[in-house]
Amino acid sequence: MPTPLNQSLADSALLTKSLPLGLLRAFVQTNAADDGLTPHLLADLKILARTPGLLVACNYGGTLCTAEGISTETLPLGSAAIALRALAALPNTHAAVISGRSLRDLAAVSRLPAEVHLVGSHGAEFDMGYAHGLSLATESVLQQVSQALAETVGAYRGIAIERKPVAVSVHTRPAAPDVVALAALKAEEIARAHGLTYIVDGSVLDLSVVEPSKASALEHLRSMLGVSAALYAGDAASDELAIATLRGPDMGLRVGEGPTAAAHRLRDPESFARVLAILFELRRAWLFGEDAVGLEKHSLIGNGSSTALVTPDAKICWMSHPLPHSGSLFAHLLGGDAAGHFSVEPVKASQVLGQRYVDSTMIVETRWADVTVTDYLEPAPEGITSLVRVLSGTGAARIVFAPRPDYANAPFSMEARGSEVHVVGTSEPIVLLAPGVNFSITSDGRHATAAADVELRDGPVVLNLRCGDTEHQRAAPPDENSRRAAVAHHSRRWVQGLQLPGVKPSLVRRSALVLRALVHEPTGAVLAAPTTSLPEGIGGTRNWDYRYCWLRDGSMTVNALVDLGSMSEAEGFLAWLGRILAHAPGPEWLHPLYSVTGAPLSTEAIIESLPGYAGSRPVRIGNAADHQVQLDVFGPIAEVIDALAVRTGAMSDQHWELMVQMASAVLARWHEADHGIWEARRAPRHHVYTKVMCWVTLDRALRAAARHGRAPLPSWEPTAATIREEVLREGWDGSAESYTVAYDSPDLDAAVLHIGLSGLLDVSDQRFLDTVTAVERELRVGPTVFRYRYDDGLPGLEGGFHICTAWLIEAYVAVGRIDEAWDLFDQLVNLFGPTGLLPEEYDPGTETHLGNHPQAYSHLGFIRCARLLDGLPKN
Numbered sequence: 092m093p094t095p096l097n098q099s100l101a102d103s104a105l106l107t108k109s110l111p112l113g114l115l116r117a118f119v120q121t122n123a124a125d126d127g128l129t130p131h132l133l134a135d136l137k138i139l140a141r142t143p144g145l146l147v148a149c150n151y152g153g154t155l156c157t158a159e160g161i162s163t164e165t166l167p168l169g170s171a172a173i174a175l176r177a178l179a180a181l182p183n184t185h186a187a188v189i190s191g192r193s194l195r196d197l198a199a200v201s202r203l204p205a206e207v208h209l210v211g212s213h214g215a216e217f218d219m220g221y222a223h224g225l226s227l228a229t230e231s232v233l234q235q236v237s238q239a240l241a242e243t244v245g246a247y248r249g250i251a252i253e254r255k256p257v258a259v260s261v262h263t264r265p266a267a268p269d270v271v272a273l274a275a276l277k278a279e280e281i282a283r284a285h286g287l288t289y290i291v292d293g294s295v296l297d298l299s300v301v302e303p304s305k306a307s308a309l310e311h312l313r314s315m316l317g318v319s320a321a322l323y324a325g326d327a328a329s330d331e332l333a334i335a336t337l338r339g340p341d342m343g344l345r346v347g348e349g350p351t352a353a354a355h356r357l358r359d360p361e362s363f364a365r366v367l368a369i370l371f372e373l374r375r376a377w378l379f380g381e382d383a384v385g386l387e388k389h390s391l392i393g394n395g396s397s398t399a400l401v402t403p404d405a406k407i408c409w410m411s412h413p414l415p416h417s418g419s420l421f422a423h424l425l426g427g428d429a430a431g432h433f434s435v436e437p438v439k440a441s442q443v444l445g446q447r448y449v450d451s452t453m454i455v456e457t458r459w460a461d462v463t464v465t466d467y468l469e470p471a472p473e474g475i476t477s478l479v480r481v482l483s484g485t486g487a488a489r490i491v492f493a494p495r496p497d498y499a500n501a502p503f504s505m506e507a508r509g510s511e512v513h514v515v516g517t518s519e520p521i522v523l524l525a526p527g528v529n530f531s532i533t534s535d536g537r538h539a540t541a542a543a544d545v546e547l548r549d550g551p552v553v554l555n556l557r558c559g560d561t562e563h564q565r566a567a568p569p570d571e572n573s574r575r576a577a578v579a580h581h582s583r584r585w586v587q588g589l590q591l592p593g594v595k596p597s598l599v600r601r602s603a604l605v606l607r608a609l610v611h612e613p614t615g616a617v618l619a620a621p622t623t624s625l626p627e628g629i630g631g632t633r634n635w636d637y638r639y640c641w642l643r644d645g646s647m648t649v650n651a652l653v654d655l656g657s658m659s660e661a662e663g664f665l666a667w668l669g670r671i672l673a674h675a676p677g678p679e680w681l682h683p684l685y686s687v688t689g690a691p692l693s694t695e696a697i698i699e700s701l702p703g704y705a706g707s708r709p710v711r712i713g714n715a716a717d718h719q720v721q722l723d724v725f726g727p728i729a730e731v732i733d734a735l736a737v738r739t740g741a742m743s744d745q746h747w748e749l750m751v752q753m754a755s756a757v758l759a760r761w762h763e764a765d766h767g768i769w770e771a772r773r774a775p776r777h778h779v780y781t782k783v784m785c786w787v788t789l790d791r792a793l794r795a796a797a798r799h800g801r802a803p804l805p806s807w808e809p810t811a812a813t814i815r816e817e818v819l820r821e822g823w824d825g826s827a828e829s830y831t832v833a834y835d836s837p838d839l840d841a842a843v844l845h846i847g848l849s850g851l852l853d854v855s856d857q858r859f860l861d862t863v864t865a866v867e868r869e870l871r872v873g874p875t876v877f878r879y880r881y882d883d884g885l886p887g888l889e890g891g892f893h894i895c896t897a898w899l900i901e902a903y904v905a906v907g908r909i910d911e912a913w914d915l916f917d918q919l920v921n922l923f924g925p926t927g928l929l930p931e932e933y934d935p936g937t938e939t940h941l942g943n944h945p946q947a948y949s950h951l952g953f954i955r956c957a958r959l960l961d962g963l964p965k966n
Contacts, residue, residue: 126362128369132355136366138535139342140373141429142320143699144183146312147175147370148333149363150305151190151197153293153326154346157360167201168360174367179206181371181378182706185316189214189305191292191329193255194221212257213290213329214308215301221256229300232285233259236298239281244274258290258299292327303329306336319699322370324363377427379630379706384408386625386704387924387940389424390446390455393608394468394578397476398621400424400944403925404443405457405464407433412476412558413519415611415618416638416686416712418497420521420558425624425710426701431495433556435480437462438487438544448926451600452582453608454575455926461486462547469578473613476558481571483551490554492523492530492541498698498710505532505539512541524555590656592961595920599957601927602950603655606648609947615663616687617645620931620943626707627932627942631887634707636714637943639692641684642668643768644947646727651951653734654958661735665749668728678752679759683721683770684714692717719766720775725753726784726849729791742799754792754807761785761814767832768842773884776833779822780842786814787849815851822846823858829865830858838881839869841895844902854905863902871899873935874918890932890941893919897952904959913965916956929953 139145149155155167155175167175179186187208190197194211203209210217237259240252249266252259261278263271275296282289282298290297305325313321323333324344334343334353343353346363357363376382389400389408399410399421408423422430437459446457454467462484471477482488496503496517503516507530514521523541530541545552553571585607591599609618620637627633649661671689672678682691695713703710732750736742742750761782764775789811796803821834822843832840844866846852847859870877875891876899896919903912922933922940929949931942 126359126365127355127357128362128365129355132366133369135342135354136370137373138429139320139322139340140370141377141427141702142318142340143702144185144316144318144320145374146185146187146316146318146321147178147367148187148189148309148312148321148323149344150325150327150330150346151188151192151201152295154324154330154360154363155188155201167203168364171360171364171367172201172203174364174371175207176204177371178367178374179204181374183378184374185312185318187312189308189333191258191260191290191295191297191327194219196255208312210308210312212255212301213292213297213299214304214306214333215257217308217311225257225300229257232287233257233300236281236285236287239285240278240298243277243281247274250274255297255299257301258287258297260298261296262294263296264294290329292329303332305329305333309333309336324357324366377702377706382427383705385924385940386930386942386944387922387928388926389924389928389944390448390926391605391608391621391928391945392453392455392466392468392478393621394453394470394477395608395610395612396471396473397468398608398618399466399468399478400622401446401455401457401466403446403457405435405446405466407466407478407480409622410476410478411638412521413474414687415621416636418501419499420494420496422495422498422701424622425704426499428493429495430499430701432491432493433478433480434489434491434493435462435464435482436489438489446926448601448604449579450583451586451604452579453604454579454582459484459486462488464488465575467575467578469574470581471557471560474559476556477560478556479571479574480554480556481551481575482545482547482554484547486548487544487546488552490525490528490530490541490543490545492556493538494521495538496521498701498712499538500698500700502537503539504534505541507532507541514539519559520561521556521558522560524553524557526553528552528554585657588656592957594957594961598920598923598927599655599954602954603652603657605928605945605950606652606947606954607657607660609648609945610660610663611640611687612663614687614689615660615665615667616640616685616689617648617660617664617947618687619644619684619948620946622943623712624707624710625704625930625941625943627889628707628887628934629705629937629939629941630707631889632707632709633885633887633889634703634709634711635716635943636695636711637946639684639686639714639717640667642681642724643683643721643727646724646731648947648951650727650731650734651954653731653738655954656738658735658738661731665732665735665746669745669749672749672752677756677759678725679756681724681756682717683719683724684717715772716766716770719770720763721767721770721781722757722760722763722765723768723778723781723784725756726787726791729753729788733791733795736795736799742795742801747795747799747801750792750795751804753788754804757785757788758804758806758810761810769840769878769883771883771885776836777821778833778840779818779830780832780840780845782814782818782822783843783845783849783851786811786818786851789814790850818846819852819858827865829862832879832881836881838879839865840879841866841870841876841892841898842878844898847905848898848901860906863899863906866899866902870895871915874915874922875933875935890934890939892932893922893929893946893949894952897949897956900956901959904963909963910966912956912960913963916960919953919956 175186189210191213194216251262278296279289287298288302320340322342326346337343345351345353345356410421411417423432444458457464465481469477506513510526512523530543623636624634649664652660695715697709701710767778789807822830824831824837827837830843832838847854876895877891928945930940930944931946
């Protein structure tokens with residue numbers, strides 16, 4: 092069933108598709124000299140198009156149509172009507188016409204649809220019943236004025252009299268100039284004599300019982316619709332009252348001659364129609380992210396404390412500082428150029444020839460025919476981010492440095508100081524070191540941008556962006572070649588220590604490097620992903636902030652690295668967890684996730700100013716899952732403690748104490764309902780996966796105690812048996828012929844495969860075989876496996892999860908379906924991006940990659956499968 096938001100998006104898409112947008116685009120592209128469409132206006136339109144909530148309002152006669160009048164000769168320009176309707180059909184976009192006409196006449200003549208708000212009588216008339224509220228005395232005055240006008244000017248050639256709800260109008264358009272002048276003189280005298288307001292609205296003279304109120308009408312619409320910016324266009328003196336109220340990001344347009352406070356002037360209504368069409372195209376592209384680069388095509392760079400994403404054309408499109416969950420410096424990924432980027436491209440336009448990682452490193456190279464860009468984050472003291480970009484080749488390159496701190500919400504300026512560009516006005520120092528580069532700096536009043544063209548024939552250009560470095564007298568750094576070599580050597584030395592499987596070793600190596608980049612070395616915490624709000628469904632609201640350490644995800648990540656022979660990450664993670672437990676009221680009260688510093692999360696919030704990847708709103712920071720109960724987290728922690736002890740051959744006292752704490756947490760709370768691994772935002776339930784992980788905790792604790800000569804608590808074994816018995820009894824659903832998501836539920840969940848993968852149920856048991864078949868039948872679609880299909884209380888759709896695909900591959904292997912395991916594994920391999928990265932999900936219907944990127948779950952799942960399949964026959 093469609094949610095209100097999805098239905099709104101669908102309605103918008105259907106409506107815009109029903110409009111003749113091809114004609115609109117052709118109209119945008121027509122050449123019209125001297126019509127007022129200046130480069131300055133176009134630049135301002137681009138900014139206006141990117142406001143979260145937009146109101147586009149205008150006068151009618153003389154602005155939306157070529158003339159005033161009282162008949163159908165004053166239909167709006169066809170192109171203007173299409174553009175206004177198209178704008179009104181976009182999400183978070185509203186259109187209105189505020190006219191001197193009566194509301195009834197405006198509706199009849201304009202023929203605009205209901206989605207365009209109509210306001211008549213110079214802003215006084217919002218509904219048809221307005222006229223019925225006038226007093227008899229007011230009606231009498233208007234009747235007297237109408238009669239007086241008929242007697243004095245009604246017989247003049249080209250003059251017409253019209254009665255309106257709150258005024259009497261004199262239409263003068265067809266009349267000769269001398270007749271117009273005489274009619275205006277007489278009309279003003281009559282208005283004064285009867286105490287009415289005299290309004291000149293183009294060729295219409297209004298004698299009104301109310302003063303022009305287009306300004307208050309515009310303010311009322313602003314408040315009613317909750318917009319953050321407005322465009323108002325008009326051609327008359329009464330419109331200037333509305334234009335005078337514009338402020339901040341608003342835009343005023345004067346159509347035709349006459350004095351104005353508007354920032355821009357257009358030649359005629361046709362020019363205004365073109366502006367509306369251009370605004371529609373700009374806003375539609377911004378809202379729906381038509382230029383969005385596929386998530387899987389982004390490459391990650393990292394140094395153990397900071398990360399950044401690079402597009403296939405060498406644009407730094409995402410980077411936070413100083414912590415992973417801090418405000419962004421570049422957020423192009425979620426908001427286009429206006430959200431911040433650091434771009435390099437050839438001056439002579441050409442296609443990108445390719446992008447790759449330098450072997451066994453997190454150094455990325457992007458190559459054109461005559462320009463190569465090499466990007467990496469170099470090690471730096473805690474609190475400092477050091478991004479290095481090296482430009483080499485035989486051609487010329489263009490550099491655009493456009494930081495936008497705090498999700499583009501923090502104003503700042505820039506100063507060029509010798510070979511450095513300083514970002515001024517931020518809470519921490521941000522300096523771009525660029526020896527030999529002469530930047531030009533421009534500003535839009537809030538944000539500045541530095542740009543430069545450089546010739547590369549004489550040698551490489553080195554750009555070093557340093558954030559948080561307070562040392563003003565920096566010692567001269569070693570030459571860039573030696574710095575890069577040191578970064579590469581450190582990475583390759585780590586890779587050489589890995590025990591890689593014979594199955595897809597290069598992809599396993601890349602996955603391991605990605606997981607290592609998600610480890611925050613100063614603390615030992617592990618990120619689920621380095622990004623926020625990359626959508627689980629394009630245009631949907633399932634957009635979450637993953638820049639935190641989930642106890643479950645972190646444990647599984649470092650366990651995958653332990654399996655490959657790297658133990659330091661697990662040691663650091665468990666030390667980080669130990670520090671958290673030292674300040675917790677008890678292990679059973681652990682939160683599901685923490686910031687890398689170990690602090691609880693702040694309240695989940697929305698960044699209204701960012702449109703989201705491919706128009707997918709909202710952009711969230713923080714994560715409300717922090718407040719959920721997720722009792723499965725103890726199991727993965729116990730598994731990594733056990734796996735690490737097996738690898739090292741010893742169980743340290745500190746790690747045994749952690750194991751005891753996990754077991755005690757299970758004893759205290761295993762019988763409770765919780766929100767589960769998938770963090771459903773609904774009432775807690777008795778999730779099967781959670782109960783399985785509670786059993787895993789005690790099972791691994793008992794196993795570790797026996798292996799390493801430790802003394803288990805007497806209650807561990809009977810409690811583990813009790814949990815196992817309950818899960819096997821209560822978790823099975825006869826109608827589904829499978830273990831299901833929760834007790835008393837027929838709904839399937841891919842996570843229940845762990846009932847066999849964990850060892851709780853023998854994999855040869857018919858109930859597990861049936862569960863594997865049910866998951867395959869109900870949740871697998873081509874190369875991917877969905878988490879579940881039931882209503883989880885959240886709007887929108889999502890893709891299949893790569894981690895669930897990995898679990899099904901493991902299950903195939905466990906039950907002896909080796910050929911099917913290889914087949915699904917090969918399909919998973921085909922989904923990797925060009926540089927070997929995977930986001931969280933994949934939509935097989937649209938062949939779109941979804942979710943935060945790169946995702947630890949996806950890469951650790953792939954590593955587990957490659958190791959399992961190593962040595963198994965492949966037909």
